[in-house]
Amino acid sequence: MKLTTLGYALIGLVQAEPCSGYALRRVFETTPMGTYSSSPGSIYPALARLVAAGFLEKRAPAGGGKKLFHVTTRGRDAMNAWLRTPVTEEEVTRSVDLVLLRFAFLENVDEPGVTQSFLASFESALSNRIEQIEAYLESPAGRALGRHGRLAVENGLQGLMTQRQWAATSKKEFRS
CATH class of the missing domain: 1.10.10.10 (Winged helix-like DNA-binding domain superfamily/Winged helix DNA-binding domain)
Incomplete structure (x- = not known):
């Protein structure tokens, strides 16, 4: 199953x-x-x-x-x-809520380094997705977006950047 x-x-x-x-x-x-x-x-x-x-x-x-x-x-x-399982770019793109559900359940895993590895993979997947979106915005297709479309994409980009900052900050908390 x-x-x-x-x-x-x-x-x-x-x-x-x-x-x-x-x-x-x-x-x-x-x-x-x-x-x-x-x-x-x-x-x-x-x-x-x-x-x-x-x-x-x-x-x-x-x-x-x-x-x-x-x-x-x-x-x-x-x-x-x-x-x-390491966080993938697809999860970051399609189901960040699922990633955060996994993170919440990590509370019950009593092994050093598991949370750090998870957060590192989340941060990496977010960074890769951010780079892709930034490249898209600089491409001819991205530059051809109307004002509303561009602002919508930028909103998503800012959200991903905030999540990446959260992952970096959380990694620091779990180092101690």
Whole structure:
């Protein structure tokens, strides 16, 4: 089974703390993770697929009570591999939110250097994308943009520059 973004989000939340399907739905309803659907029609089938594929398991707490989802070894391994994957230019171009979701889940990785490597790859991918956009703006096609188009591209460029500065600053924080 190829994991989806929702699958990784669910595994990451369960890895941080075993919880029920309802509790997971509440996270999507009440936090910035609201970009994912909190409907039972998406969450519960996704959880069922993750259990069937062996990424999660459902079991009752030691003292009894409502069953909670727990991450399996397979789920933990898949999550750790995803978190350690270097950030690509495609991710920077198409899904920076997904990059930041990965970064947030790095909180649960207890290995020196993993966060630094992630941030370095993020900064590098951002730098490459910034160079591409700057070159485009200097090209005949970029110079032919109308005022609105050019300003829209410059807005995106400034956003990428801000993210690159954040990555550089965050790397310094994790050196200490």
